[in-house]
Amino acid sequence: MEENSKMKKFIKEYLPYILVIILVVLIKRYIVSPVKVNGTSMIDTLHHGDIMILNSSAYYFNDIERFDIVVVDEGKEYIIKRVIGLPGETVEYRNNKLYINGKFVKDNYASKKTDDFKYKVGKNSYFVLGDNRTNSMDSRVFGAFKKNKIIGKTSLIVFPFNRFGTKK
Secondary structure, three states, rough: HHHHHHHHHHHHHHHHHHHHHHHHHHHHHHEEEEEOOOOOOOOOOOOOEEEEEEEEEOOOOOOOOOOEEEEOOOOOOOEEEEEEOOOOOEEEOOOOOEEEOOEEEEOOOOOOOOEEEEEEEOOEEEEEEOHHHOOOOOHHHHHOOEHHHHHEEEEEEEEEEHHEEEEO
């Protein structure tokens, strides 16, 4: 009987802590988690070392949109890039201007010159670029990424504090 009493006391004492740990792990895995910007491929929008909040649930009920900042599982690492091309589109840069399916689209995010290229995005795939086009390993190198490789959306910098806020 005494062992049963000890077990009840243990459960009563530690169950709230166990539930909190489980809740934190689930939130981090499926809803939000911190992510760090590595490199300069997103300059001027994001800087090396910025700590951001990754919204892993952003695309559970919403579509990925052009110009969203996303975290992509590149295979070796997670990379942070901007969505430029959506499934089935033809993405083209000519004379430093963006064309989607042959129509000009204003790109306010490119911080450097973008060399000319043309790419047809496959079904269920997304074409992503870094804002610092001259120094970015992105879909021009890796090709378009399938939707399941996009981990989530990010826009909120939480550190350093002097850069705190939402970036578009």
